[in-house]
Amino acid sequence: MFESLSSKFQGAFASLRSKGRLKSGDIDEIAAEIREALLDSDVAVTVVDHFLERIKSRSTEALAELNKSTNPANAVFEIVSSELIEILGGSARRIRFAKKAPTVILLTGLQGAGKTSLAGKLAKYLKDQGNTPLLVASDLQRPNAVTQLQFIGESVGVPVFAPEVGNGVGDPVKVAKNGLIFAQDKLHNIVIVDTAGRLGVDSQLMQEAKQIRDAITPDEILYVLDAMVGQDAVRTALAFQEGVGFDALVLTKLDGDARGGAALSITQVTGKPIMFAATGEKISDFDLFYPDRMASRILGLGDIQTLAEQAKGAFDSDTAAKLESKFASGEDFTLDDFLSQLEAMKKMGSMSKLLGMLPGANSGAMKKQLEQFDEGELVKTQSIVQSMTPIERSEPKILNGSRRSRIAKGSGRQVSDVNSLVERFSQAQKAMKQMRGGKGGGQLPPGMGALPNIAKKIAPAKKKSRSGNPAKRALES
Numbered sequence: 214m215f216e217s218l219s220s221k222f223q224g225a226f227a228s229l230r231s232k233g234r235l236k237s238g239d240i241d242e243i244a245a246e247i248r249e250a251l252l253d254s255d256v257a258v259t260v261v262d263h264f265l266e267r268i269k270s271r272s273t274e275a276l277a278e279l280n281k282s283t284n285p286a287n288a289v290f291e292i293v294s295s296e297l298i299e300i301l302g303g304s305a306r307r308i309r310f311a312k313k314a315p316t317v318i319l320l321t322g323l324q325g326a327g328k329t330s331l332a333g334k335l336a337k338y339l340k341d342q343g344n345t346p347l348l349v350a351s352d353l354q355r356p357n358a359v360t361q362l363q364f365i366g367e368s369v370g371v372p373v374f375a376p377e378v379g380n381g382v383g384d385p386v387k388v389a390k391n392g393l394i395f396a397q398d399k400l401h402n403i404v405i406v407d408t409a410g411r412l413g414v415d416s417q418l419m420q421e422a423k424q425i426r427d428a429i430t431p432d433e434i435l436y437v438l439d440a441m442v443g444q445d446a447v448r449t450a451l452a453f454q455e456g457v458g459f460d461a462l463v464l465t466k467l468d469g470d471a472r473g474g475a476a477l478s479i480t481q482v483t484g485k486p487i488m489f490a491a492t493g494e495k496i497s498d499f500d501l502f503y504p505d506r507m508a509s510r511i512l513g514l515g516d517i518q519t520l521a522e523q524a525k526g527a528f529d530s531d532t533a534a535k536l537e538s539k540f541a542s543g544e545d546f547t548l549d550d551f552l553s554q555l556e557a558m559k560k561m562g563s564m565s566k567l568l569g570m571l572p573g574a575n576s577g578a579m580k581k582q583l584e585q586f587d588e589g590e591l592v593k594t595q596s597i598v599q600s601m602t603p604i605e606r607s608e609p610k611i612l613n614g615s616r617r618s619r620i621a622k623g624s625g626r627q628v629s630d631v632n633s634l635v636e637r638f639s640q641a642q643k644a645m646k647q648m649r650g651g652k653g654g655g656q657l658p659p660g661m662g663a664l665p666n667i668a669k670k671i672a673p674a675k676k677k678s679r680s681g682n683p684a685k686r687a688l689e690s
């Protein structure tokens with residue numbers, strides 16, 4: 214999502230940066246480019262107009278001042294960035310806990326928006342924060358809706374309150390009410406109520422949502438919005454806001470390749486903040502929503518903060534400290550170290566998502582590399598390293614033919630795979646040495662600085678090898 218918008222922003226600023234001192238015509242020109250880019254991305258016209266008015270007036274008024282700075286284009290970029298953050302809601306908003314537990318969260322939204330998946334993701338997130346959530350299955354419309362929530366609840370270790378009769382029968386309002394009583398009884402501090410999906414503006418279902426709302430007086434009503442749907446999604450959200458009301462939004466399916474207009478319009482149009490974002494079908498594909506980080510991604514600066522946070526969570530402090538001191542003292546990076554990085558990386562989620570958070574991830578060359586990235590290669594690489602003895606891992610030089618063939622057998626791979634890994638590993642070691650010479654890893658936490666380069670060097674892309682000869686193939690990569 215936002216890929217095309219992001220590359221248009223980057224293109225527009227690249228040409229502005231080439232101009233040096235700016236005239237008001239230059240501001241008009243970039244404003245026109247940004248306007249077109251936003252409209253192409255399906256952002257609501259009212260939002261686009263407001264955005265550009267702010268940028269034009271702020272930039273033009275301060276033109277003399279901007280031209281005093283060493284890089285006037287960057288000063289305009291800062292203005293655009295701050296206005297983009299505003300459009301996305303300004304500061305981050307989080308769940309407001311009720312003074313008296315339990316805090317009741319009601320999930321609403323269109324059919325298939327991702328409410329039930331989100332219920333599981335949210336329950337897991339809240340549980341990891343030390344809460345004791347309860348899920349309540351108040352969707353009695355769709356066959357299997359109750360079973361789906363029960364399955365998800367089980368997978369995240371959160372209990373589910375469901376009607377005894379099971380799927381498709383009973384009164385959803387009563388289930389919600391009884392769920393709340395059950396939570397009070399069993400001292401759950403949070404209740405998450407999943408409801409039936411509405412198809413467009415269905416008055417009967419809207420009525421049902423109102424009844425559930427009135428029966429349990431939620432502390433937070435979250436409207437779950439499928440970011441793939443575009444302008445239509447914004448219109449139904451508005452109708453729902455009028456009919457039932459909501460306190461905040463959750464954007465789902467941000468992993469899709471839609472243009473992203475709904476995501477950029479929704480906060481301005483409804484006046485409600487985005488609280489969470491879902492970026493895939495897995496429980497771990499869930500993030501808190503930060504307007505500034507999203508703006509940074511859209512502008513092509515990546516999201517180093519999230520990457521660093523995820524890395525911190527994945528690396529235990531001993532491993533991080535060990536890698537850091539090795540790096541600083543100039544000791545060789547071994548295959549054992551590489552294995553610990555691989556394990557940490559796997560905890561952090563999919564590699565293409567991680568690399569997608571780096572600055573410039575949406576730009577042509579890097580995007581191509583990301584598309585070619587083969588996640589399966591990481592598992593393959595891991596199994597090969599795991600089949601090596603400790604000495605082999607710390608001194609890959611001793612890997613002669615018979616050792617390589619034993620490792621291949623042990624990991625269920627070909628000798629050519631082992632050759633290829635050893636070759637790429639030695640290239641990565643060289644890259645580490647170069648980085649030690651000054652081109653460090655930026656703001657990534659200890660042990661992580663070299664990760665993107667090393668990962669790119671060691672895990673090959675999906676592309677077909679140009680050579681049928683395994684030895685040659687190893688040298689090609």
Ligand SMILES: Nc1nc2c(ncn2[C@@H]2O[C@H](COP(=O)(O)OP(=O)(O)OP(=O)(O)O)[C@@H](O)[C@H]2O)c(=O)[nH]1
Pocket residue numbers: 322323324325326327328329330331352355358408409410411465466467468469491492493494498
């Ligand atoms: N790619 C992607 N798929 C998602 C995401 N969130 C949910 N899905 C998928 O979207 C489909 C619908 O998700 P549900 O959670 O069942 O949606 P719902 O709003 O509960 O649907 P109803 O109960 O029928 O109204 C499922 O196949 C989910 O796996 C996401 O962030 N990205």
Ligand SMILES: [Mg+2]
Pocket residue numbers: 328329330352358407408410
């Ligand atoms: Mg559902």
